Amino acid sequence: MKQIFERIAKSLEVIAEELKARKEVQLEVFNRIENMESALKAIAEDPFGVNKN
Secondary structure: OHHHHHHHHHHHHHHHHHHHHHHHHHHHHHHHHHHHHHHHHHHHHOOOOOOOO
């Protein structure tokens, strides 16, 4: 019985690590998309860079 609980605990640890890694990846993707959105807005507002200060 102890071995069963140890295997379950190990599986849960692996799942928790995978979820944490996935969350970190999703956050990185979100940040990159936000940066791309900002860049696209800047290009849309001044496509040729004429109004740069």
